[in-house]
Amino acid sequence: MAINFYDYVSKYDFVPFAELLNSDDFKVLSKSKTSLISTALKDSYKELSDTKIEFTPESLKKEKVILKFKLQKAHQYASDPDGYLRYKLSTIKGHAFVTNHNKPEVEHDLGIKKYGDIVEIVFSKNLMDTVQFIDFYFKDNSEDWLDLKGSMPDKWEHCGRVSIGAGSACYCNRDFTEEEIKKIVKELRDNTFYNEKSISYYHSDKLFHRNSQTKEEYKTEELPINDRSYKKLTEVLNAVFKKHHIDKCINKVTFLAQMYIETAYFTATIELTHQKKEYEPYRGRGFIQLTHKGNQDKRTLNAVSYLGYKLYSNIDVITTPSKISTSLEISGDSAGWFWEKGVRKFDGSVINLNTKCGKEESEFREVTRLIKGAATEFGERKEAFYALLKIFNYEDCINKK
């Protein structure tokens, strides 16, 4: 199936457009249209569409990938036999990527193309990493066509854009791929330490394999084997981030840094200590360890901890706390709820942790304090936070502060 990456909504019938032909080398992240409002009458019926694609992790390893566009008529009864087409490649920062041009933008005039012609744009590895936009321009060559101002069309019309997500784009407002989660977990474990050895040294690439290492009466609260996979972790994180509005890089970095320590480096969904706690059986469970039975504020009806999550989700974690620890989905969702709705001020009102995230140490410390009640044992969280900022290339985030 082909993707129309733009429409030119016209009463006239000779406007060319192009279809991006599907392939296994990329996936489509979004398709949207923008109506161009212009004082010029001829622009009032024009819609520019912006399609966002992302090269797959497999294609990023290839030496080159070809994007194919098929030139079409905008109207099935068009009599005009052909049209001019031009495209321009540009990068986010405008840094050079074509060695012999040394320019931030490169234009290719394709001359006259017949309808049905396939236009191929070859993406070398270098281009896949750096190009942010492909913009298309058309100029019709019909001799009897006058535009609505009564003159011959002589300028190139911008009519569509394809944005490239992967390589150059950050993690804001998009899903992680399984490959990316694997890479994030590996690099985070490689760059955080216990007794001077990396966390990778202790746990290699294993996930959530340690639930049975907790206190005797909770040993059976293990996760099903399917939940201990990168595929499942990717699905759960994407769902939690979407549902609980953890959508910008800095929110994701902050959440993952906290989760990393709370889950003992992504190895457990239950508190691993063997000591008896005064809050048993409501010991820490989930990605950001809900702890304590919790209570409800009489004035605001907001509730914390296990009770708060039960009221929100209708999952009876008060009667059966193990519902959290034995499901990766509920481990994630309970943490997402806590992140957005579970931290309460003294007056009972709620603090959404999404509003507290930032790249400064003081901001990360404050989030830690709101989660733990005190910013104690801050060192290992801070180490994870700074490692993640690097892994995310936070400097390139489109929403960085």
Ligand SMILES: [Zn+2]
């Ligand atoms: Zn970002």
